[in-house]
Structures are given as C-alpha cells and as structure tokens.
Amino acid sequence: MKKFLAIFKHVDLRKKVLAVLGLLAVYRLLSAIPIPGVDVSKLQQFFESNQMFGLLNMFSGGGLSNLSIVMLAVGPYITGSIIMQLLTIIFPNLKKAYYEEGASGRAKFNRITRYISVPLAALQGYGFLNLLMAQNVISRLPLFDVITNVAIITAGSVLVMWIGELISEFKVGNGISLLIFAGIISAAPQALTSAFLNYSPSLLITYIVFAIIGVIVIAGVVFVNEGERKVPVSYAKQVRGMKMYGGASTYLPLKVNQAGVIPIIFAISILLFPQFIAQSMSIISPELSLSLNAWVTKFFNNHYIYSTLYFILVVMFTYFYTAVTFDPSEISKNLQKSGGFIPGIRPGQATTDVIAKTVHRTTLFGALFLGVIAVLPNITQIITGIQSLKLGGTGLLIVVSVALESMKQVESQLSLREYDNNF
Numbered sequence: 001m002k003k004f005l006a007i008f009k010h011v012d013l014r015k016k017v018l019a020v021l022g023l024l025a026v027y028r029l030l031s032a033i034p035i036p037g038v039d040v041s042k043l044q045q046f047f048e049s050n051q052m053f054g055l056l057n058m059f060s061g062g063g064l065s066n067l068s069i070v071m072l073a074v075g076p077y078i079t080g081s082i083i084m085q086l087l088t089i090i091f092p093n094l095k096k097a098y099y100e101e102g103a104s105g106r107a108k109f110n111r112i113t114r115y116i117s118v119p120l121a122a123l124q125g126y127g128f129l130n131l132l133m134a135q136n137v138i139s140r141l142p143l144f145d146v147i148t149n150v151a152i153i154t155a156g157s158v159l160v161m162w163i164g165e166l167i168s169e170f171k172v173g174n175g176i177s178l179l180i181f182a183g184i185i186s187a188a189p190q191a192l193t194s195a196f197l198n199y200s201p202s203l204l205i206t207y208i209v210f211a212i213i214g215v216i217v218i219a220g221v222v223f224v225n226e227g228e229r230k231v232p233v234s235y236a237k238q239v240r241g242m243k244m245y246g247g248a249s250t251y252l253p254l255k256v257n258q259a260g261v262i263p264i265i266f267a268i269s270i271l272l273f274p275q276f277i278a279q280s281m282s283i284i285s286p287e288l289s290l291s292l293n294a295w296v297t298k299f300f301n302n303h304y305i306y307s308t309l310y311f312i313l314v315v316m317f318t319y320f321y322t323a324v325t326f327d328p329s330e331i332s333k334n335l336q337k338s339g340g341f342i343p344g345i346r347p348g349q350a351t352t353d354v355i356a357k358t359v360h361r362t363t364l365f366g367a368l369f370l371g372v373i374a375v376l377p378n379i380t381q382i383i384t385g386i387q388s389l390k391l392g393g394t395g396l397l398i399v400v401s402v403a404l405e406s407m408k409q410v411e412s413q414l415s416l417r418e419y420d421n422n423f
Helices: 002-007 011-030 043-049 051-059 075-090 092-100 103-134 143-169 175-186 188-197 201-226 262-283 286-300 303-325 328-337 349-384 393-422
Strands: 228-235 238-240 243-245 249-255
Touching: 002 011, 002 393, 011 143, 011 175, 011 393, 075 092, 075 103, 075 143, 075 262, 075 303, 103 143, 143 175, 175 188, 175 393, 201 349, 201 393, 228 349, 249 349, 262 286, 262 303, 262 349, 262 393, 286 303, 303 349, 328 349, 349 393
Parallel strands: none
Antiparallel strands: 228 249, 238 243
16 A cells, blocks of 8 residues: 555656546547447346356457457557467577567567558458358448458457557556556446346355465466566675675576466467368358358367367467477576576586476476366356356466566666655
C-alpha cells in the first residue's frame, strides 16, 4: 500500500500511470463499438458452443463476441511474432542481427512484425466474417460491406498495436501484455455473475473447494513465476596497475519459467491455425470452408482431445521459446570474457554444458506447470460437471504474470526517484 501511494507522490510517475489507465480505458471503449451493418443477436450462442473462439474472445476482452472494431485485438500481432520467431530459426542471420545489434536490432525486428500483422489482420477479419455468414450467425453482407468491415477491422488492429506501443513507452509494463490483461479482467464481472446465478445450496462445498483451489493456483503461479535456480559464479582476481579487482562471488539466476506466458499464447495460436485455414478456404470454396469448420469445431469441442493437444503444445513451445531466447554458449562466453567461472567447472564448453543441463532441468518443471495451468479450466469442468464454474488457468497466469511484471517496473522507477532524491 505504501508503494501504491508513493506512485502519486511523484508527478511524472503519476502522469505515466494515469496515461496508461486512460489508454486502457480507450481500448475498452473501442471494444464495445460494433462494426457497421452487423446483427449480433446469435453471436453469444455461437461463442458459447465453440471452445476455441471462446478462448480467443477472452484475449480480445469480449471484442470478438461483440464484433467490435477492435475485434482481433492483438491477435494478428501475436501471430506475426510467432512467424518472426520461427524465421529466426530458419535464417540464422536474422537471429544474429536480433541479438547482436541490440536495441536497434530489436526495433527492426518489431517493425517487421508490425508490417506482417497488417495483411494477417485483413485475412483473419475476412475469414471470420465469412465463417459467421456461412453459419448464418450474421446475415449475408454485400461485397462492399464486407470490404468496408475488413478495412475497419484491419484499421482497428493497427490502432490496438499503436496503443500497445504507447503504453510500453511509459515503462510501467509491456503494452501488448497489459492490453491482454485488460481484456481478461473485463470478463471477471460476467463470470462472477454467472457463477452467482447458477449457485444452489447443494453446490456450496464445490464452490468452497473451488475458491481454495483458486488461491492455491494463484500462489503456485507466483511461486513458479518468481522461482529461479541460482548457479554460483566466482570472479578471478585481476591486478590493474596498483589496484586489485575481482575476487567476488555471485550467482547466475536461471528462472524456472524462462518463457513466461509466451508458450501458452503460441499454443493457442497454433490451435487456432486449423480454424484460420478453414476460414481462408472460403475464398476458394465456401462449401469446403463450412465443412472444414464443422470438422475442426467438432474435433476441438472434445475436452479430452483438446486438453491433451493443448498440454503437449505448451510443453513443446516452452522448450522451443527457451532455446530461441536463451543461449548457454553466449552466457558462457560472456562469463569467460568478464573473468567469471562456475566453481569446479572449466571455462568454455564445460561451462556451456553445465548451464544447458541446468536450464533443461528447470525448464521441464516450468513446462509441466504451464501445461497443467493451460488445461486447468477443462479439468475443473470435467471434475465438477459445471460449465459455468471453471478456473481459467490461462487467464489467471497471464493476469498474475503481467501484474508482477508491471509491479517490478513501477518499483524500479520508484527506487530510481528515491535514489535521485537522496542526492
């Protein structure tokens, strides 16, 4: 509470926080504005019966179920990020430029991602509208209205990316993550209302157990998200002129969850890819697109198949993203250049092997944890049999992770200002 109140004592930090809250409010307002010429009367039933689109709707903060002008939210940007991450594996020079050029390389990487997101937004918007028209969820639109709506949806997606970039510039949290955070939080009142309306005295024990499990899951998310394996590192003494430097002992922190929430977001995007392909087929054959959508929907509405595939993808992407973003060889070289070494381990390849082995072990636990969290809603529904009572593990993980990240950034800015005031 003291740190929260301290935010408002510093004028510049207070302005940053209020500006971020204002941008999030604008985003939530845009998500309530529907695109023109669309009847949304059957949309609610469609999203309740389609598990995959229900999950995607959660990330858009309900904007997808409203067919709002920002209905795709950050979805195209995330898809573009996945494509760019995969390209770093196919083209080593791209990965080298991303890591060795520093801030300029990352800025170039993000700029290309934004360029890719524009055609992806147009394609996804057209495919989704065509799917809704094919299934008679919305009335058939003339070609001009379809083109107009696709242009509005694409512009809305670009606008959301711009809002995310503005939020990131204030350095009180990652803009894209905070937009997803706001979308998930906005669904909380409706979920609580639904649980209240479906309450009966016979379910009291179930609700109590559900609340206890929820608290345990939140504690587990914080514990794993903050957990790290500390690898001891010592620095050799060096004599420079008449002074001696080094000789200190510290540690190399290896986080249990190196990848954060990225594997879950990647897994969701991959699960949505068959639906995306089925929608895109409408350009060639509307009948084929409709039959493919029916098959994909039937396949993923099976809780057991969906949960198993989701779990496997999350575990795989955890290892994949950790391998892309964390290079043991580079860490070993940096330690050797700075005169550091792991006690009892020779510098060079031996140090690289030890770091790689430690990362693989910690990543296994993190990957299994993320996988369980991802399928937790389906587990609770299967056990309780209550569709309205589900523990949103994915949303919970994102909310807690984003809150912790934003809290750390705010604390660092508070510490910097307190340091300046002391001098």
